[in-house]
Amino acid sequence: MAVDGIVLRQLREARRWLTLQQFLEYAVWTLLAALGVLVISRMGPPQAQASVPVSATIVISIALAFAGAFWRWKSARVVARELDTRARTKDRFLTALDLPTSDESLLSDAARRETSSFAARLRVGDYLRPRLPWRNALWLLLPLAALGLIEGLKDWRAAQLAPELASARQLLEQARNVAERKAEVDKEFKQVAEKLKEAEQELAESSEPLREALRTLAELEERLSRPSELSGAEKSALADALAQNHAELASDLRAGRNAEAARTVAQLDPAELAKALEQAARHLESRRLRELAAEEGQMVQVQLGVMLGTSGEFGKQDGRRQFVATLREMKTGLTSTARDGQKGAGFNPSQRGEKSPPSGAEQSQPAGAPGSEMDLGRGSDLGEEAEPLVAQEGSEDFLQGEIGDGASLVQLFRAAGGDDPQARRAYRSAYQVAAPAALDAVNQENIPAGSRLLVRRYFESIRPKE
Amino acid sequence: MPVAPSSSQISESANEDLENRAAEFREAFERLRTEMGKILVGQEDVIRSVLTAFFAEGHALLEGAPGLGKTAIVRTLAAAAGLRFSRIQFTPDLMPSDIIGTNLIIEDQHGTKRFQFEPGPIFANIILADEVNRATPKTQSALLEAMQERQVTIAGQQHRMPRPFLVLATQNPIEMEGTYPLPEAQLDRFLLKLNVQYPGADELHEILNRTTREHFPVISTVPLENLESLRELVRAVPVVREIEARAVQLVLATHPEHSEAVPLARKFVRYGASPRGAQALILCAKVSALLDGRYHVAKEDIDMWALPALRHRLIINFEGEAEGITAERVVAEALALPK
Secondary structure, three states, X not given: OOOOHHHHHHHHHHHHHHHHHHHHHHHHHHHHHHHHHHHHHHHOOHHHHHHOOHXXXXXXXXXXXXXXXXXXXXXXXXXXHHHHHHXXXXXXXXXXXXXXXXXXXXHHHHHHHHHHHHHHHOOHHHHHOOOOXXXXXXHXXXXXXXXXXXXXXXXXXXHXXXXXXXXXXXXXXXXXXXXXXXXXXXXXXXXXXXXXXXXXXXXXXXXOHHHHHXXXXXXXXXXXXXXXXXXXXXXXXXXXXXXXXOHHHXXXXXXXXXXXXXXXXXXXXXXXXXXXXXXXXXXXXXXXXXHHHOOOOOHHHXXXXXXXXXXXXXXXXXHHHHHHHHHHHHHHHHXXXXXXXXXXXXXXXXXXXXXXXXXXXXXXXXXXXXXXXXXXXXXXXOOOOOOXXXXXOOOOOEEEEEEOOEEEEEEOOOOOOOOXXXXXOOXXXXXXXXXXXXXXXXXXXXXXXXXXHHHHHHHHHOOOOX | OOOOOOHHHHHHHHHHHHHHHHHHHHHHXXXXXXXXHHXXXXXXXXXXXXXXXXXOOOOEEEEOXXXXXXXXXXXXXXXXXXXXXXXXXXXXXXOHHHHHEEEEEEEOOOOOEEEEEEXXXXXXXXXXXXXXXXXXXXXXXXXXXXXXXXXXXXXXXXXXXXXXXXXXXXXXXXXXXXXXXXXXXXXXXXOEEEEOOOOOXXXXXXXXXXXXXXXXXXXXXXXXXXXXXHHHHHHHOOOOHHHHHHHHHHHHOOOOOOOOOOHHHHHHEEEOXXXXXXXXXXXXXXXXXXXXXXXXXXXXXXXXXXXHHHOOOOEEOHHHHHHOOOHHHHHHHHHOOOO
């Protein structure tokens, strides 16, 4: 004799109620966990936020709760046990399920009849009707409140950042437009344009969009800036590295025939060139050559060509210089307006390509100067010469050259952005040491009276902020 | 011409017969309880347990201080059931033959002498072994075969006990000097061990009211012609495996070496309950189920009997005795296990 139909029907109903109740309980906990994850991800970096979408998290947690509830009450025996306990049936459902079908004794039959008639009278819903777990559900308010707070703060911050974001976007967009125009001549600008586009897209998630934009431009500027020429030792080391396979090139390098050498370099395999540079870098322990060797693809040839001080095929350098100059003008325009309390006004396109006359404020404190409001930690920043002054290796402290008819020896304060990105001395301490001597010089040296005020104002402008 | 009954008619008739037997069982139980209640004041749990042992064909050990009505319970049951009652007062000088009987030399009218078995007081339906722990182990063990096998062997000849046969032993937890604790093997043969408690104030008033007047209450005999049939009915009550598992769980929980043992058992029990313990649980649970109008056993029926059916089967070790751990505490911990 099989299990009684009434008993089975009641067990199915019990399973429905129990699954629903279990689902509600599990759903609270899975939602709590999911919301917790969301809150944590919202507090984390923007990349993590993108990987945890809210709707998917909620759907997954609810699906997990349902699957868990269904699995929990899968077995009829488990349902019978729970129903017996809750409805105090004295194990009638368990007995009805477990009575051996082969046992047809009078008392077993009587037990089946009794359990069946009991099951028919029982209103399962009275004992198993699900109740919302309010007490546990209250915990959901915590992550919800936290989410609301975080989102509210974000909205508020986004509203605050909107003008800055617009101005940063405009800046990058203009730089990209320039780069795209230059890409027709120099393909490298295509990569530059793409990088600018990526940076523009990433601005939306930045908490400091203007700073991000300026940093991007500074990186490009640094990358495109003309590097200093190769020193004799570097040329010699490179010639040694190339001597075996490219004797002619090695000979040109040693003889100082830079133009010929640059033309040969342009035809070499970039990988082979990089290998030679690496070898020369190891020989000289030169960090500059090692970085040059690490440049991607044809950039090795381009950079090396530039460092050999050529023109012609590498006249693209002029385009780069112009672009770098444009970037600087953009930054200058943006930062000067920001400094003048016109933050968000953005760069005026009409100024592009034209060096605007410095304002009074710029004269007193150039934007980007060390200690200034917009200091990005780079020496080749706003207000500097178009060509950054970077010392060659081996002459790190003094730069020799000619001014007019005579030779000159200039002491360098190296800063981040040169070959050595680590400033060796804090600007403030360096200034404090140099300032008294500079003031003495201004007062004692034979400086024309008309220029003395200008020199004094210069030193005031480079004084670090308190 | 008579028509042969169909199978469904036969089935209905059998079901009706079963219902009648179940009703008869409940009525007999209730009537015996009512009649015993006329004499005994309070002690309802003890009365119900003694009657359960009676219908489950088991023996019971009653433990309590003197004067609590232990002997009266047994006497009253015998009187109410209309069964032959025998009382054996256990003393240190009691011999086994004083209980089970002996062979006497009898001379017939022709002068021939022969042995004739003279049955001892154990040959009765209900035996009251009063203060059973006062006899020597040798005498106590005379009860063993009778209790378990329901027969005694004298001079190689077996003598069956009359049916029904129920031993109700009493022992006194105080005045332990000069007593012989019951051997474990004998203790295990008792289906239940019942603790007789002191009556409360109301019950004492009622006892005084009933026993200090000129008229004693009179009890009437409950006819038990179908007692054997009713006992068979009890044994036929089905128990499904998962319910049976509760009895197994409780018994194994008292075994210190078993993985399911409760912490107290692991630490303080020397020997756990024997398989007879599980049998006792199931039999008593079946009686309870029938009394409740059910034809199946529930876990709570088993739990209800755990204490009286298991407490005398556990042997507490030395550390347990020193710590004051009782078998009741171990069983209570086992009962707290999830069903």
